[in-house]
Amino acid sequence: MHNRSSLRHSPLCVALLVVGLTACGTDSGGGTASQPTTGGALTYATPVEPDCLDPAVSARDVTALVDRNIFDSLVQQKPDGSFQPWLAERWETAADGRSYTFHLRTGVRFHDGTPLDAGAVKATLDHAVDPATESRYAAGLIAGYQGTEVVDPHTAVVRLDRPNASFLQALSAPYLGIQSPRALQGDPAGRCDKPVGSGPYRFVKWEKKVGVELSRNPDYAWPPKDAGHTGPARLDSLKITFVPEDTVRVGALTSGQVQAVASVPPGRAKTLGGTVQVLRAESPGAPYTIYFNSAPGTVLADVRVRQALRRAVDLDQLVKAVYFGQYQRAWSPLTPATPFYDDATKGAFTFDQAEANRLLDEAGWTTRDGAGYRVRDGRRLTLRWPHTADMERDQRGLIGQGVQAQARQVGIEIQYTQVDQGTIGELIGKRALDLFDVSFTRPEPDILRYFFGTDSTLEKGGGNIFGLDIPGLDKLLTGGVSTLDQAERTRLYADAQRYVVDNAISLPVYVPTSLVGVTRDVHGIEFGAGAYPLFYDAWIAR
């Protein structure tokens, strides 16, 4: 969680999930897609800039977006959550789930000419967990990594200290894209600025605050199996520019300065039209959720207060108003695009302020003070909700204000205060907060354990920031990550989702959705598993 912006996701390149929701994928050309052409340059404007282009270091979503073009992974995740070969032609999982043997494809070369071999896999993974790398995300993805054994140039065995059902998903993310071992040996200082992988585009330059420039890798011949074509990418070059202001970014698209933009404000998605169309992809992982601090001794330890809060807020209307119907309202602690998502959670409770009031009265918050807030034993019903501006996206501030205003109507005071990142870290450390909001993109249900696992407290590198200990839930989640049996996992994760909803452990708000605006002459853009666009197949009609 971290994540500042939705930080992380993992990628996979699957066009998936999304299809079917609206136009998307390859034939973005709206039916006029003719024969793909080669050449041309495409500029993609995105609001956030990477902090480092070494995928093992950075935790940002935008790093995945950029690095996916530069780095290939061992395996690729398909829309259904299963995996298919990429740089690894095939692999075997040990019976105890603690080691994986990868057989590498031949003929793959990194951009610096180094051939791909088992040593590169070892170098990449060792680099990720090396403390000197100061990895902010990749190392956590493969927690339990013990080492890689180079059996022969094309065979690598990766060992884990415990079974990990999400291991392949981790490997499929750009954060663990295979790096050139020669580049990894070079000067560590410049690594953020010189990513060297084997992907369809080569890194050219990164002008800070302006953009990253990539050019086609003419030797490329090893896309994942179900890619739209084989051989080198169709675009001569790809530029990713950084334009934080929504207005400006969209203006740049409509005025034709750029061919594609990330994060079209939902309010503008419908009104754009004309020469522009909007592609959508719902993010997998945890939706944007308000997590409740229900640890013993807190106000929210009382389930009635949690339920009351849920019922006090008209999320249907709120999400619709803020996102113009472009984003779905979320019900489950997992988004629909996540493997093992359980649709049965939908509609589990309704907006009902009368019921909320009843629940609060029942919980003993019966009197009101001068400002109209409920009071019990001389204490006001106050919930502390600190948040930071630099993690804010998607107009979440508006959601916060809406929740705050509606909670007030049933007598709950929410202190929705903006603080800086250091302060929020301290508050979390002291557990001096009642609500916390975040979303997390990763096409993997184990994300639930990250948020709710008894073992996933902040101190242990997890996202259970309140240090909740919910044995019933914990058992389901531990079970889910320890078995490779798909049916078993389906059952366990369905139970887990229902458990969270039934016990009002959190308030899922909306499903983050990638709205990518493209001009009508751009075709072939698909979405990776992290709901970011892929440019390997992209082309521009002339």
Added chain:
Amino acid sequence: MTTLLTPVAATLPRARPALIAAWAVLGLLALAALWPDLLATAPPDAVDPASALAPIGPDHPFGADQLGRDVYSRVVHGARLSLLIGLGATTIAVSVGALLGVLAATAGRTADEVLMRITDVLLAFPGLLLALLVIAVLGPGPVNTTIALGLAAVPGYVRLSRGQALVVRESGYVRAAVVLGRSRAAIFFRHVLPNALPPVLVFATVDIGTALMASTSLSFLGLGPQPPTPEWGSMLAEGRDYLDSAWGLTVFPGLVVTVAVIACYVVGAHLRARFEGRTPGGR
């Protein structure tokens, strides 16, 4: 924006109608600041998702924002903060600045030298940079914005009031008072202070407009008061994304800022002109 002591010249419109209009605007703003409910039609934070981005109409004279809050009522309620910040920042700047400036002018060479060198150092910063630094220390928020803008403007007032105090100290009437045998304290309190401060205060009236503008800029950058507190700068920042669908969200808060600043300038310039016309050598 922040660099205090606006060089707005005295050539501002001094026609009666302009002045009356400016006072009327300030009066209206004061009313909005003191008793917003007299003017507003709805509470500023009354969320109504169903009427999000409602167009301008009888229910919503300026339209409704993303959460269905009434923009007009929010603009009305925004007056209190904006005016308080403008007034507060200027008050801080003037009181601290004048105190130090007059002190520098009268407390002897060493104190003067030290104070003025520090002032030189601080004047070498753009005002906004100082304000940003202060906000970096104190954190965002209306009180901190006020302090930040006030402190950022202090060096200018130190210099201004020191200059004024020096002029007065060298004036014929202070020398006349020396010849008459008045004590140092009497001269300081009866002549130097009362004559050095008014020009500084008059300058400050114009600066209220500048401080107001600067505070909305900081809010625009996200360093001002927290939502859902209505504030013109942050309303404009939030509304920017809807410029094509709901232009009222941007246009009205911006317009109010401009009108408020104009009113401050016109009234301030008028006070200044009146003041200068009354002192010898002012004309």
Added chain:
Amino acid sequence: MISALRWLLRRLALAVLVVLGAATVAFAALHLAPGDPVRAVIGTLNPSQDLVDRVRVDLGLDQPLATQYGQLLGRLVTGDLGESYQLHRPVAEVIASEIGWTAQLAMASLVLALAPSVLLAVTTAGRRPALRRLSTVLELITASSPTFWIGTLLLAVFSFRLRLFPAAGGDGIEGLVLPAAAQAVGLIGIFTQVLRQSMERALDEPFALSARARGTGETALRLRHALRHALIPVVTLSGWITGALFSGAVVVETVFSRPGLGRTLVTAILGRDLPVVIGVVVVAAALFTLINLVVDLLYRVVDPRLREQAA
């Protein structure tokens, strides 16, 4: 000559003082501020304690404050501004790559503001009340409109609606026009007022009467005599102007998503990127002192009366 040298030395000493003071102020400010920069650097909410400790040592933040301050000064002397926590690049390099953008914007804004101001002042000073009144009202409106609001309107009209200029990107002259205009608009109001006021004052002086009595024409009088006097207060205002340009840059760079020192600073302050903040503050202070020095020299060129005044 000697006195001029003494003056220069004094000013240079002051410049050093300013830079040191700036560094001290920024250092103190940021260490006083709440929040832990280490966490801001790491950026994630749940870094392992191990990582936090490592990064803290790496950044030297485990040292006592006095040591850190000493190291800062030591590095400053050698021109080393340290390395950015968040960008992982030397601060000097960051500033070097950003300062050009801001300078470009500042210059363009200045030119865009001065040219029409001079024209307006020269043509309207002391003339035709109607035109002058109209100009006064326009100046007042522009001077009273915050830059972010002007910028937003310019974007809406010229970029989105009319598509005359690009909305983003700093490539070439076209990308510069709107941001520079957004800054210039506010300045025009103030420049014109100041210019016209001093011009009218100059035209009222006996020397203007003398010049007219010599048969000098109105235009020649305005250009040859009055304009030069009018420029003096503009030069005096240079400190204010540079400040306004820098402050404006912070806003304009945000509104137009332009790279530059202003935006870098705001980002760094929000992200508690101490080295970048201190670096920008130090460089800005040094630059300002330098500009003021140049302006003082310029002042002496424009106004010969000052030339004899030593110190």
Added chain:
Amino acid sequence: MAGELVSVAGLHVEYRVGRTVVPAVRGVDLHLRPGECLAVVGESGSGKTAIAKALVGLTGPGSRVRADRLVVGGQDVNGLTDRGWRRVRGARVGLVLQDALTSLDPVRPVGAEIAEAVRNHRVVGRRAVAARVRQLLADAQVPQPELRARQYPHQLSGGLRQRALIAAAMAADPPVLVADEPTTALDVTVQARVLDLLAARKAEGTAVLLISHDLSVVARLADRVAVLHDGVVVETGDTAELLRAPTHPYTRRLLAATPTAHRRGARLAGPRTTPARVRSPRPTGVVAEVSGVSKVFRGPDRQPHRAVSDVSFTLSAGEILGVVGESGSGKSTLAHLLLGLLEPDSGRIGLFGRPWSGVPESRRRRGQVQWVQQDPLGSFDPRYRVSRLIEEAGADRARVHELLDQVGLDRTLADRHPATLSGGQRQRVAIARALAPSPEVIVCDEPVSALDVSVQAQILDLFTDIRADLGTAIVLISHDLGVVHHVADRVLVMRDGEVVESGEVTEVFAQPAHPYTRELIGALPRPQDAYAGQPEGVT
């Protein structure tokens, strides 16, 4: 009319002030032939400057000029457009203003100003401009014309500036020169040289219209005089004739008010109007003793500069001591030393035998030495009314009224703000305040130099009355030898910080011993010569 360079009939000039129209000049006729000098004399507000400006078509915005006939430089300029006027200005008529520091553009070299006039009328070819400028400066008796042309106004002395200004006015050889108070701000010796220069122009055939408030200047240069009062010429005639036998009462009053040698000590403004309030006992003996006082300042160049050097004198009760000297002679520094505003670097000042200088401020018996400054308004706290100003000096309400009576001011003025009073009234308030602590000595620093002749006369009379009634010693500092000669008993002549000569006024003026004193007195224009036979009746 033929041969007249200036021929004006029925000239009216009006200014619009707000909604009302104020006439400045009402039906004036003027005639001027080549080589002739006509002086227009009047006090402030009489309309003299409006006439000067009307003759160059520069009365300014909001003004209206009407004339039955308006011929300047031999050309009919009545109703000329600005474009037409431009060909006249400089070429047919030149204008010299007072105070050349502000009349020359401070940011341009002097030569550029003159060259501008040369170019405006294409007097010579482009290449010859520099030489012409040099020549003009040389003609105006500016030494080192080459160097001076490159210098800026502030680098020149007042006299040189005024000459450069004349050179600029004469650049295109206009047949008519209008000089508006050309010598007003200048020291007497410099004044004399500028007048000589104008006289030389006149001798070469230039017609000079001289605007002045100073009859002594007029007497020296003008052939004919027109006396202006309230925008109307009340009397005109041959200079000597008019000064000797003025016919109009206003002219008579004006002449009577001018201090002259042969009427030394006589009342200038007519019989006394204020009641005498005699103090008794009258102080006697030596009041103040100044011995060997020096004061050194450091200039901006850090060079020490002796402002007052080894000055000694005594001051007796009931005595008026005049201190004369040109600007920079140390007069004002001496005043500040006497007032205790400055401490002498060496020497001492004693008051009634007790030390006055070198005494801690708290032990000084303030009030014994009082002060009247040149600019009374600047010496008043702008927030105070008259009564409070005088009360600050230690007077109660009754005393305030008494003092106002004594200086000849109506008691009702006590509640007025000084800014609303006339210049003469303000100076009376300043004197009343100085009298409030019953001082032994009043130091008056240029007390009348900003006042019109008739007002000056009243103030000088007031000094005489005070001395007579109260026996207060007065130190009168002035650059105007006529004033000092008229009222002072003894005089100190200062130059470069030193007293070069001192003694009884009559003796010093009759037989100056020091060459500098001789020069000063020699430079004095002597209107008294012209009207020595003036009837005493007015007195």
